[in-house]
Amino acid sequence: MKDKPKVGVYICHCGINIAGVINVDKLAKEAQDFDNVVKTCSYKFMCSENGQKLIQKDIKDELVNRVVVAACSPRMHENTFRLTCKEAGLNQFLFEQANIREHASWVNMNDSEGAYGIGRDHIRMAVGKVSKLKPLELTKVPVEPSCLVVGGGIAGMNSALSLAKEGYQVYLVEKEPSIGGHMAQLDKTFPTMDCSACILTPKTAEVARNENIHLLPYSEVESVDGYVGNFEITIHHKPHYIDQDKCTGCGACAQDCIVECGNEFDLGMKSRKATYIPFPQAVPNKYTIDMKHCIKCGICQEICPVGAVNYEDKTSYSKIKVGTIILATGYDIFDPSVITQYGYGKYENVITAFQMERLLSSVGPTNGKVKRPSDKKDPKTIIFLQCVGSRDFNEHGHKYCSRVCCMYATKQARQYKEKHPEARIYIFYIDIRAFGKGYEEFYNRAGLDYGITYVRGKIAEVYEDEDKNIIVRGEDTLLQRQIELKADLFVLSVALEPRADMNQLTRMFNVQKSEDGFIMEAHPKLGPIETLTEGIFIAGSVQSPKDIPDTVAQAKAAASSAAGLMASGEIEIEPYYSTVLDFKCSGCKSCLSVCAFNAITYNETGRIAEINKILCKGCGTCVSACPSLAIVQNHFDTNQLNAMILQAIPNKSKIENGGY
């Protein structure tokens, strides 16, 4: 049943975003003369309730049966207006949005006439297309009530626990042998000075106990297939060389192991055996053999009371199906050796704040007594330098602020002062960012009660004297004079940076990175949890550096968003898929090789190609590849696109008369 298209054109002022550049009233008047247009109007904010009511009234009055809204980018409000149409009783896919903001007014702010011309063309093209659109229906697919959480740090664990409490199955994948992440490496946490392990270990224990959480330690995601609601994940499990079911965590193997190598948990500062548990409170509390250092001497194999040691262990794989994914892979630590003038890697007593954190830790390499590397003496003067690698516009640095460094330096300074009240501590800063709850008070006490000296200025030159003391030269900008100090220990507050394998991660999950290298959220203000890929959420420092309170908040929010998707048990897939017209298909298989989403298969019996409408993302490549023109695409069909092209050309009569 073909009804004659009656197009309504609704032009949005978008405040002054559009109306400030384009004469919208004139445009509305001109649009009256476009083909099939029966009604035009303009309104200040079409997306508002009143604006939407304008459209709905016209639909209900049967004045229009096709809607064009000329406003912002469809990425902003296409869904809004579709629902507007749907609520009024019009099929939501008989709607087209013309972008006259990003494409016309915003990019031609000083050229009103030019912007007007582009806006008018866009509207005319939209009108042409909408006249040819067909009504479509959303496809409903079931959603697996399970979630893959990638990363077992504080973010991943909180997301997993929140989801598990709601009854969903959670697969928690962690690449280290134990969960806990970077937070397990911290000693105390600001601003409460809670011992990090004390607040973390109950969570790790809870994760291990929870029946709905399937903990997959020492594993990594290998590949991701499928689509929202139905992701097919392949995970590879690295070989522990110790049977994890048999291992009781007794430690007999480690006691007799003859190899001593670096402990990654302690950033290499302390030694461990080749067979090890990363830290005493590790979950799961089972041993792993580091094959790079193991010499396969056979001692642990002999001594293990349950015979768990197996040198022939191999990588294994498992496949799971999940409905949603939460990425919580955390951050890496900036390596300051590229900033050569700070002497890191040149002078022994220059360390990073993370190495300082391990020194302060009571289970660290020195059991909590900070000793400087060169002669193991207690430092009497410590200097911290902030913004190493952060707020740095040079090539080697990051432009962003790492958010937590001002606070962690203050925390470490306070910790050291508590044990050594006579020590002198200086913190060189650009700005002190103490933004969170309780942070300003924490910082204030550090200066007033603990006597930590804050010097506003960066350090320009660093060198060492014969006793390996570090001499720094900087500028005290508040007193407007130069300052030269001698320190026993020089600590660099280094930046938090994106993980080194971020490219691999984003390609595998098909998510985007923002300019700073972290994962891009769907919208910086209104969508900090979602990514642009439906069904994949982010939590924690994988999105941007953040402190523990914000990480936990984001993790719980991500779990809530994932649950929201899984709660109804099904989701709607948009109908942009392509279909093969079987009577035209010649079975040449050209389309199979061009499909990037593996959505096309070849039916041997019928000798035609078939497209899976769920996997199909509507990119259109197969449509143009097919030599028999046998593939049609919903909502972007050839005649619909041709209509747009024809409308875009100013002098149509030449074409219609066979001119071109």
Add this chain to the structure above:
Amino acid sequence: MEDIDITMFPRVKRIPHERFDELIVKFYDLEQSIEFDRCKCIGCGICSRACPNQVIYMPSTEGKIRINREDLIPSIPNPRDCSFCGTCSYLCPTSAIWLKKDGKYIKRKEFKIVNKNIVPILDYELIELENPNVEAKAFLSGNVEVDWKKCISCMSCVNVCPTSCFTKQLPKNEEGSKNKKSKPSFNGKNCMKCGSCVNACSQGAIELIIDGINQSGKFKEIFWNSLITRLKSI
């Protein structure tokens, strides 16, 4: 003292001494170091083959023709990978490799691989070497085979052989005119099956087939058998 890499921990340093280089791997609670004595090394490469994690590298002799003993001294490019197990030190025929823990030399009998019977006791014959002037332990048995067709008379084998099994042939002409094309001669009587000649031969003309190792006492099969396989793969 040269700091090889003090950005990460453990910190890696190199202290050059007169006869050897000391490679130190330094944690906060432990310091381990390994020394290669240049004057005692015969370039056999037993340490490199025996190392369970392939951490010791023999230098590449590609493109070189006149190879000397000094060209065959091994090195450890990534000291952080070393497990300090002592296998290399235990098997070194001339005791050119020494391990230290926290500044003190570890005696061979104190190696865990020794006192936990991971390796057997080596039954060796003590040989006095001339070049270098040290005592060597010969504990391998086997055969050296030379494909003389490949020999180009570079004399590298003569340079490196610690027991002078390869010697320059005397000139046939009494007046001493050198016959440039004369190849060295091989007499395997004193051969200690070390394998330096195999490493030195620029043309790959020498083959060493090791068929046994003189040992006695207990050992762990899983370690020792795989070590023997590696030793034989020269």
Add this chain to the structure above:
Amino acid sequence: MKEKQKYSLFLGCIIPNRYPFIEKATRKVFDKLGIDLMEMDDASCCPAPGVFKGFDIESWLLIGARNLTIAEKNGTDIALMCNGCYGSLYEINHILKTDPEKRAIVNSHLAKIGREFKGTIEVRHIIDILYNDIGVEKIKQRTKYGRKEKLNLNVAVHYGCHLTKPTQNRPWNCNVEEPRFFDELVEATFSNSLDYRDKNMCCGAGGGVRSAFKDVSLDMTKEKLNNMTAAGAEAIITACPFCHLQFDLGQLEINNSSKNINNTKYNIPVIYYTQLLGLALGLTAEEVGLIKSKNLVGVPPFISTEPIIEKIGEVIEG
């Protein structure tokens, strides 16, 4: 046949008036490297980036633009040997190329003397030409010690100020806090460039400090000399005649100063880079102007370069 590279050599003030052998060494070296250096007739003071620019920017732009037009008439880029001239002429060229208003004002004055700034040339320091155009590798191949061991002359390299800053207007792709390009050029002549404290510090001469506050400038020079001596420097290598003068004449002034209570006598020879490079390329000490006739007084070099020449001579003989 490849066309020979041509530059207009800008001399500035100190070189023609006080240190002529710097020009001689540069000309000889560039001759050997196959680069033509044309004369710039009627060139004047650059004008100085500290003193002139500090007084009146328009005059500074105008005088500099006049110098630039001489090279534009020659049709070649400018090659210069002084950090100060580099700072001035590079910046003036850049400003006049990018700011149409200032260009119009300057051209209106230049028109009175029949000149016009067109913005057709670039301004290059010879260090830039040697490092970025010719390259360290090529220089290493050409230097005489290529087949011999290191010269092992321990030198302290002095970058100076305008050579590296302002960083966004300089052709060096490096960490400006710790630049290496000049050290690399010096090490291509098989000298050992030492690391010394406060290597990036100013020599003390520029900005009118030497003229107005001689004591302060010599204090700064003394600090640098102390650091260089502590590191074991046998010579100072410069890329700017003003720094060269400050170190050379400055040592004499420090030694003779009434403030010299400890009676320390500094005696480190100062060598301009092209002199060092010339020696490495096989030129004689006379050709690069390192030898001063015995009967000349009151002319540089004030600190005797003879010990260096002897040492280099030994290595040349082998």
